[in-house]
Amino acid sequence: xxxxxxxxxxxxxxxxxxxxxxxxxxxxxxxxxGAASGGPGPGPPEGTRVAPGTATAAAxxxxxxxxxxxxxxxxxxxxxxxxxxxxxxYFGPTQFYVALKLIAAAQSGLxxxxxxxxxxxxxxxxxxxxxxGEIRFGNPAELHGKKVQIPYLPTEKNSHKRMDDEDKQESQxxxxxxxxxxPSSPPHYQRVSLSHGYSKLRSSTEQMHPAPYETRQPIGQPxxxxxxxxxxKPLRRQASLIRSFSVERELQDNNSNYPDxxxxxxxxxxxYYVNQFRSLQPxxxxxxxxxxxxxxxxxxxxxxPELSYIWELSDADCDGALTLPEFCAAFHLIVARxxxxxxxxxxxxxxxxxxxxAAFPKSKWECAIFDSYSESMPxxxxxxxxxxMEKTSAKDxxxxxxxxxxxxxxxxxQALKSxxxxxxxxxxxxxTATSKDCYSLKARPRSRSYSSTxxxxxxxxxxxxxxxxxxxxxxxxxASSLDLNKVFQPSVPAANSGLLHAPPALPPRPCPxxxxxxxxxxxxxxLNRAPSQAAESSPxxxxxxxxxxxxxxxxxxxxxxxxxxxxxxxxxxxxxxxSAAMVKPHPTVQKQSSKQKKAIQTAIRKNxxxxxxxxxxxxxxxxxxxxxxxxxxxxxxxxxxxxxxTVL
Amino acid sequence: xxxxxxxxxxxxxPLYIRSTPxxxxxxxxxxxxxxxxxxxxxxxxxxxALVDQRELYLGLLYPTEDYxxxxxxxxxxxxxxxxxxxxxxxxxDNEIRSMFRKLHNSYTDVxxxxxxNPGDRIQSRxxxxxxxxxxIQVC
Numbered sequence: 001x002x003x004x005x006x007x008x009x010x011x012x013x014x015x016x017x018x019x020x021x022x023x024x025x026x027x028x029x030x031x032x033x034g035a036a037s038g039g040p041g042p043g044p045p046e047g048t049r050v051a052p053g054t055a056t057a058a059a060x061x062x063x064x065x066x067x068x069x070x071x072x073x074x075x076x077x078x079x080x081x082x083x084x085x086x087x088x089x090y091f092g093p094t095q096f097y098v099a100l101k102l103i104a105a106a107q108s109g110l111x112x113x114x115x116x117x118x119x120x121x122x123x124x125x126x127x128x129x130x131x132x133g134e135i136r137f138g139n140p141a142e143l144h145g146k147k148v149q150i151p152y153l154p155t156e157k158n159s160h161k162r163m164d165d166e167d168k169q170e171s172q173x174x175x176x177x178x179x180x181x182x183p184s185s186p187p188h189y190q191r192v193s194l195s196h197g198y199s200k201l202r203s204s205t206e207q208m209h210p211a212p213y214e215t216r217q218p219i220g221q222p223x224x225x226x227x228x229x230x231x232x233k234p235l236r237r238q239a240s241l242i243r244s245f246s247v248e249r250e251l252q253d254n255n256s257n258y259p260d261x262x263x264x265x266x267x268x269x270x271x272y273y274v275n276q277f278r279s280l281q282p283x284x285x286x287x288x289x290x291x292x293x294x295x296x297x298x299x300x301x302x303x304x305p306e307l308s309y310i311w312e313l314s315d316a317d318c319d320g321a322l323t324l325p326e327f328c329a330a331f332h333l334i335v336a337r338x339x340x341x342x343x344x345x346x347x348x349x350x351x352x353x354x355x356x357x358a359a360f361p362k363s364k365w366e367c368a369i370f371d372s373y374s375e376s377m378p379x380x381x382x383x384x385x386x387x388x389m390e391k392t393s394a395k396d397x398x399x400x401x402x403x404x405x406x407x408x409x410x411x412x413x414q415a416l417k418s419x420x421x422x423x424x425x426x427x428x429x430x431x432t433a434t435s436k437d438c439y440s441l442k443a444r445p446r447s448r449s450y451s452s453t454x455x456x457x458x459x460x461x462x463x464x465x466x467x468x469x470x471x472x473x474x475x476x477x478x479a480s481s482l483d484l485n486k487v488f489q490p491s492v493p494a495a496n497s498g499l500l501h502a503p504p505a506l507p508p509r510p511c512p513x514x515x516x517x518x519x520x521x522x523x524x525x526x527l528n529r530a531p532s533q534a535a536e537s538s539p540x541x542x543x544x545x546x547x548x549x550x551x552x553x554x555x556x557x558x559x560x561x562x563x564x565x566x567x568x569x570x571x572x573x574x575x576x577x578x579s580a581a582m583v584k585p586h587p588t589v590q591k592q593s594s595k596q597k598k599a600i601q602t603a604i605r606k607n608x609x610x611x612x613x614x615x616x617x618x619x620x621x622x623x624x625x626x627x628x629x630x631x632x633x634x635x636x637x638x639x640x641x642x643x644x645x646t647v648l
Numbered sequence: 649x650x651x652x653x654x655x656x657x658x659x660x661x662p663l664y665i666r667s668t669p670x671x672x673x674x675x676x677x678x679x680x681x682x683x684x685x686x687x688x689x690x691x692x693x694x695x696x697a698l699v700d701q702r703e704l705y706l707g708l709l710y711p712t713e714d715y716x717x718x719x720x721x722x723x724x725x726x727x728x729x730x731x732x733x734x735x736x737x738x739x740x741d742n743e744i745r746s747m748f749r750k751l752h753n754s755y756t757d758v759x760x761x762x763x764x765n766p767g768d769r770i771q772s773r774x775x776x777x778x779x780x781x782x783x784i785q786v787c
Contacts, residue, residue, distance in 0.1 A: 318760050320762065
């Protein structure tokens, strides 16, 4: 369908538009007009005069559109003049179409003349920002139906940064063919966007391969979700990403995993994520709480719904906290999102926590991260470009928490810069060995401490209690004798070393042995004699082991409590013999072994005492049981007698 | 299979409401709104002393000619209301209970997300998928 639009403005040249151009232009016009005023200009002008009252594209969106074409301002001025808008003062459909045609011409490198629009031209390319989401530009013939996602651009304050990035990108993309309009994207141009990268690559790789796009399609089909990426970073990353993909395509016609490639975490990324995790939570085996993670991820400047969705994907167990593999998965998703990949419907298999833990076992993380890194670098030939790309992306991520330094100087940003950026350049830019080593060093004792706390504690416990508790308990249960305490304290340190194993078993026993004889003295004095004697002798002996002089007061004490004088002499004799016998080993070097033996013997004795005591108890209880039985029988008899006898 | 599922916040505004698109959605919204009165009645009938022992599943709130409405309240006074087609007689009470339990679990997962502010509309994809699985499959 051809449109002669010349009649509208009167002096404009006749405009011949192909179908695709027609579609494209009318769409653009509708958008520009619709965005501003109420009535878009529907359909092509049929060569009729365009009255000033009919649809016009407002200057604002039109200017935006033109700027988005990345043409130099002088060119744009020329175009606007030529198309007649300046003259008539507004952008009617004809002016707009002419302008678009001129833009296409300019982008193709033709001079901006009215003659140039007469020839067949490709569609003008725009990287445009639109507040209502995305604009799809299609040139089916050229672009294989690729759709361009146009992200929502942040403010223009980023211009400076973007300019640098733009330069960098151009320097980095030697593979771009000259047809990709580098002259039309001068650094001082302000609005740069993701689609620019797309368009560049598209035009360049048209000659090379359509294949790279096939790889992008399963992964990177731009969706309708509005993404808020700062323009510069995704652009640079995007270009390097795309380049690396295209290079890969050329290198190898690839294998099964390529749909997962953007979701694969490389070693370097892994290191970075682990370091970030550590900055939030020093213990790599523990988890980050939801609020901490929320604050951290909010700094990525993604929208809240997106972050919410990323959280949903990565928090596999839905516990409101992120373990290290979950955190790595979430971080990776954020990185991917900022690079322009749409979020997957489900967590990719390479990001599952089990996979991550299996692929990157803890030992690697904690100990030899640097070693593994150096190993993996030469090992991975295939994703070498990917690694390079990932490195750049990792470096980009070094700035991740502060994506647009120029833009906002909020306090939190500054704080973040100071806290995060210090370790970051250290980790990424410098030699990572030092930081890794110190981390690993810290990590190792940490891990050790986790596993061995119980052992250490039991060791400590084993050492402290041995001697003091039994004896003081003994004394307290019998009587409050301060002599014994004073007496035993000097002996305790001496006896500490040799009594590791025996003492923990001791404490409970002295109590029953002491209390029982006292309580049962009333019941079974005869039975008490022998066992209590044994009880006395053993504690006496035991006490005598540790100090000779205290044996005498002890013996005296026991005797007084038991009120059995006949025990005195045997106990005294035993104690004396024991003490005499024990004196000799004391000064000798074999003190400890003898003490150990005595400890064992006393333990044996105590066990025997305990057995005896329990036997006594048993017999008493049996007796009581018998008595109770008899009572019961008596009562039953009475009951039977009282009951009316009717048993038939 | 439910015809309409709604999640109502404590202050009686909807956090999430979804119904099968073929029907007039407004009708379902009204039904859910009126069912809130019945829910409140049931809650108050249990008495304040029994808050801990109060069962979460409220059962059939009220039947209409075409539909039955079931209710469920969580301990934080978030209400789930489900509208079921009356002609679907195969649905047992246990099935309704299990559906509410699934809803409750999904709701808990949504709450666990730190990016979700309580009181916002629920936009979780996992939640939506779960609800879709419970709604009548209309082809």
